[in-house]
Amino acid sequence: MLVVFFDIDGTLLTTGGAGGTAMRRALTRQFGVEHPADVPFSGRTDRGIGAAFFAAHGIEDTDTHWQLFRRAYVEELKRQLPHHQGSVLPGIPALVSRLRRQSNVAIGLLTGNVRSGAELKLDYYGLGGHFAFGGFGDVHHHRDRVAHDALAEAKQRTNGSLTRAVVIGDTPLDVSCARAVGADVIAVATGIHSRDELAASQPDLLLDDLSDLSRVWEFLTRAAPARPEAGGRRL
Ligand SMILES: [Mg+2]
Incomplete structure (x- = not known):
């Protein structure tokens, strides 16, 4: 096989950029980060991207923070997909x-x-x-x-x-x-x-x-x- x-x-x-937008909006919504850092997305895991955002903005990389971020990201993604041309x-x-x-x-x-x-x-x-x-x-x-x-x-x-x-x-x-x-x-x-x-x-x-x-x-x-x-x- x-x-x-x-x-x-x-x-x-x-x-068409919906994923990245959703990530940044989730960070803003859950952690009040107004200008999310430019962290690399390409080939990375979402968990790894989350950790990179946390590190860039002094947010402790805990499972609780990750779950908050993940949930907000998925909600934002659902919202963003129809607003991007993919x-x-x-x-x-x-x-x-x-x-x-x-x-x-x-x-x-x-x-x-x-x-x-x-x-x-x-x-x-x-x-x-x-x-x-x-x-x-x-x-x-x-x-x-x-x-x-x-x-x-x-x-x-x-x-x-x-x-x-x-x-x-x-x-x-x-x-x-x-x-x-x-x-x-x-x-x-x-x-x-x-x-x-x-x-x-x-x-x-x-x-x-x-x-x-x-x-x-x-x-x-x-x-x-x-x-x-x-x-x-x-x-
Ligand atoms: Mg790829």
Whole structure:
């Protein structure tokens, strides 16, 4: 069984900035921060972004603060999605529907989004219901830990029949989290990172977008690339 994990922002869809706006408004609403700092979002987990905001504004990084922030963020996200011009990214509907038709392929999420935020975004853009499992950004500060969760769940769901995992994402952190769990990785330049930036992280396949279904399919169905530098790492 092949498992394909999709990142959300910059890979499946773009919210046109709704996510970032919702984060900043949640910080203002819950903690009175008038001008939220410019913390990096790309490839980060929501928990990690929360921690970065807390650090930037002298807010103690406690579970209580995180839960307040998370709840306010999800409420704001729901409000912001219709006020931003986002879209499903090229090739996604065809790729997802092709993968769903394959009995030997399972598709999941590997995202820094909190689970409820992921569901809101996917439902809003008509992609809800395709991804039965995955790893989310509710708990872990770092994406590699999310990848471990996602892979563990995939192994459980596929009853030990998992032979290969492929991560599809738009940031160097997607590539590194795939490596952390021995997965192959397709990097796609539909987010904020250029082809050159993504190439430096050495994905197995680098694409401008996912609109060339046959090219993606050829990669997914061929034997896993040999990477001796990985030290014989196995799923
Ligand atoms: Mg992304």
